[in-house]
Amino acid sequence: MDDLLRALSRIVFADRTLEEVLGEITDIARRNIPGTEATSITLIRADRSFTAAYSGEMALAADELQYEEGYGPCMDAARGGVVLRVDDMRTEQRWPQYVPRVVEQGVRSSLSIPLPYQGESIGALNNYATVPEAFSSPESLEAASEVAEVVAVAVVNLAAHAQLGEQARNMRLAMDSRAIIEQAKGVLMAQRHIDADAAFDVLREASQRYNRKLRDIAAGIVESTQDRQR
Structure with missing residues (x-):
């Protein structure tokens, strides 16, 4: 024992x-x-x-x-x-x-x-x-x-750890998406001389029109601006 x-x-x-x-x-x-x-x-x-x-x-x-x-x-x-x-x-x-x-x-x-x-x-x-x-x-x-007691502890703790890791990954993705959207809004505000709310409306309308995620629309705007700068 x-x-x-x-x-x-x-x-x-x-x-x-x-x-x-x-x-x-x-x-x-x-x-x-x-x-x-x-x-x-x-x-x-x-x-x-x-x-x-x-x-x-x-x-x-x-x-x-x-x-x-x-x-x-x-x-x-x-x-x-x-x-x-x-x-x-x-x-x-x-x-x-x-x-x-x-x-x-x-x-x-x-x-x-x-x-x-x-x-x-x-x-x-x-x-x-x-x-x-x-x-x-x-x-x-x-x-x-x-x-059996050790097995139960391992299963519960490692499952909880994996869940926390998944939550952290999702949070990072959400933060990345938010950052991209904010950058795209900044580009539209500068190009069209509109405020932040109007810039977001432009992104949302484009997302609905082309049936694409809002983040993807925003990423495309940011990338096109960076390409022109190069």
């Missing part, structure tokens, strides 16, 4: 994509959660479930089977916010369509932990093994729960 906590504490979030961080976390989980042979992270977006990262092909195959069937331990853990442990897939009675197919993939036991965020679940951490009762020890549940 100490090795797991140390490895999780060393994860770098800055200047990395969500995929990179989650990929590292699944590798750590696979090595440090007792019984685990393959690990994956299922996320839910607008009622759609998908595997955001995985370590071990068995995990991806098991996840994909559940998405095809529409249910299974990882999906039900993610949707319901409950821990789901399967000790032996060969005798498991839940998910009758999924179980026989995943047994063919060699999966004998699994442990799915919901990703907690503000009282809700945003996905699940999934662990798979080729032997029965691989996750029956309390240490498996404790370790998997620690990893």
Whole structure:
């Protein structure tokens, strides 16, 4: 457990994509959660479930089977916010369509932990093994729960960071557009001896007439003036 906590504490979030961080976390989980042979992270977006990262092909195959069937331990853990442990897939009675197919993939036991965020679940951490009762020890549940909390933090924080970055980009674009429009207004005011409101009306009318964005009309006026100056 100490090795797991140390490895999780060393994860770098800055200047990395969500995929990179989650990929590292699944590798750590696979090595440090007792019984685990393959690990994956299922996320839910607008009622759609998908595997955001995985370590071990068995995990991806098991996840994909559940998405095809529409249910299974990882999906039900993610949707319901409950821990789901399967000790032996060969005798498991839940998910009758999924179980026989995943047994063919060699999966004998699994442990799915919901990703907690503000009282809700945003996905699940999934662990798979080729032997029965691989996750029956309390240490498996404790370790998997620690990893699930880190995954939830990473998903929420990096998603928020990406949203802030997008907002900043949009703000810069808006400021650039505003600057271009102001320059074009200045050109029209000088050329036609009109005030700022009248200059803006000229730009707006041209935008409507030619069915082009106001910024593009303004950029064309500024560029034509600069060309003449050259």
